[in-house]
Amino acid sequence: MVDEMEPQLPLSEGELLPCGIVIDREGDWYYQGSRMHRADIVSHLCQHLGRDESSGLYIIQMGKQRCYLEVEDTPLVITGVLHTEEREGDKPEQLLLxxxxxxxxxxxDRESLWIGEQNVLYCRVMEGGIPARFLRPAYYQLAEFIHEDKEQNRFYLSLGGKHFYIG
Structure with missing residues (x-):
């Protein structure tokens, strides 16, 4: 059973091989068709996500070894947005994902937001290296900070007295 053991990924230093992992639109991970239930394993694999520059494929890389995975939309999804108020002498107002x-x-990263097909909201995470899709609850949490600029017919994020246009 997949949730009881760690997947044996075909990590290779040469040819880029498939991992046997699929990530669905909701961010759920599947190994050889079975959902991966071990949160510690999935979390560990998430920390090793990257992108192969030559093929554009999403990969898991551990040291020099790597394999590619199939991704239905984005490899990561945003489940919630936490607003932190600006405090004197401390960090400025920000949104945590x-x-x-x-x-x-x-x-x-307020400047990494964009709107995709069917008005789905995305941003870049992990130091800008990985795209992530906002799940519906997170989208609604972020929507409190989004306003429309009717003159430019664009939307922007308003935070800390500044406007960050989306797109």
Whole structure:
């Protein structure tokens, strides 16, 4: 049973081989067709996500070994947005993202937002290296900070007294 053992990934130093992993639109991971239930394993694999520059494929890389995985939309999804107020002498007002399968919150890169097909909202995470899709609950949490510029017919994120246009 997949959730009881760690997947034996075909990590290779030469040819880029498939991992046998598929990530669906909701950010759920499947190994050889079975859903991966071990949060610790999925979290560990998420921390080793990357992109192969020559093929454009998403990969898991551990040291020099790597394999590619299939991704239905984005390899990571945003499950929640936490707003932190500006405090004197401390960090400025910011939005922190909860990323499925990762136990930490990451500050939103406000300039990385874009709207995809069917008005789905995306951003870049993990130091800008990986795209992530906002799940519906996270989208609604972020929507509180989004406004329309009717003159430019564009939307922007308003945070800390500044406007960051989306797209």
């Amino acid at each position: 909860a990323i499925k399968h990762l136990e930490t919150h990451e500050p939103l």
